[in-house]
Amino acid sequence: MPLESILPPLTPVNVLLAALPILVVLYLMVGRQWGGSKAGLAGWATAVLASIFFFGAGSQLLFVAWGKAILLSLFVLYVIWMALLLYHTINEAGNIAVIGQEMPGLAQDRPAQSLLIAWIFGSFIQGATGFGVPAAIVAPLLVGMGFEPVTAVAMGMLGHAWAVTYGSLGSAFLSLIATTGQPGEVLASPAAIMLAIASFGCGFSVLWLAGGLTAVRKRGLFLLSMTLVIGAAQWAIAMAGLWSVASFGAGLVGLITAIFYFSRIANGQLREDFNLSRLVRAFF
Incomplete structure (x- = not known):
């Protein structure tokens, strides 16, 4: 099945909705001085609401997306931990x-x-x-x-x-x-x-x-x-x-x-x- 038939149409409204979670996080962190954890949670909630009410996402899609996000985060964290280990080793020397x-x-x-x-x-x-x-x-x-x-x-x-x-x-x-x-x-x-x-x-x-x-x-x-x-x-x-x-x-x-x-x-x-x-x- 072509990818274009699955994705929502590329319209200005859909682009704005897709960017809304990022905009919310930026506004809360820069404009309201929120911490990253609180602003990130608000951005996550915005993404969930937008995906359900505007893009028609179901529970299965949401759980798969969350699973992929967790696995990607673990992968990035693994790289980050190794980078910090390298830095602290050099720094302690x-x-x-x-x-x-x-x-x-x-x-x-x-x-x-x-x-x-x-x-x-x-x-x-x-x-x-x-x-x-x-x-x-x-x-x-x-x-x-x-x-x-x-x-x-x-x-x-x-x-x-x-x-x-x-x-x-x-x-x-x-x-x-x-x-x-x-x-x-x-x-x-x-x-x-x-x-x-x-x-x-x-x-x-x-x-x-x-x-x-x-x-x-x-x-x-x-x-x-x-x-x-x-x-x-x-x-x-x-x-x-x-x-x-x-x-x-x-x-x-x-x-x-x-x-x-x-x-x-x-x-x-x-x-x-x-x-x-x-x-x-x-x-x-």
Whole structure:
């Protein structure tokens, strides 16, 4: 039976009804400051009512849908738990702290430091864990470098945003595969290309917050070069079928490339207290 004969017609009203649960959650969380659990329950109730009274869903369909949702949640939680285990293992070893302390020493100017910390380092952390951890680590480092707290938080939130899809060990991308029914091999390339473009936008936003047009002019070429490196790395890893480590690997390649560039090619820009050997050891 063709799928079109089963699904309701694609009309503006049906599209609005289908989006209503998401809109309810967004309104309650953003507009009314509700917590995620309460807003999620309200969104679930909205979806149930809309499916019954407007789309004609019966009890069997609802129970099957709930069962699929639970199984998908368990799958995503499994990936998330492994990502958090990886992050906490690295963090307890002290590696994250060392990388965060030494990375700003690669360059003396604030635009480059902001890209190294908020964009490259933040994306690396997003690839391994996500869930707010990049901003929680990056923002205090930026404040310590002299940025205003609000600016530091904004840079920390924007810098890693492009790495979310393949981040958290690919949990979002794996969920995309599960919900669309499309093979990962089909989705991997267009997703990686779009994310590479988004990566440039995130880095540009960080530069702009770091110093406006002056910062963009000073480090725009470095931003573009690193975008090509990171984007190509993520695309290659994703096309190899390693979706769970695509963002993590791209962030790692970005870190290594930036370290090599500033320590070997532009070593005149190193901060006096920079310790290259300590930074390299943190990756092992």
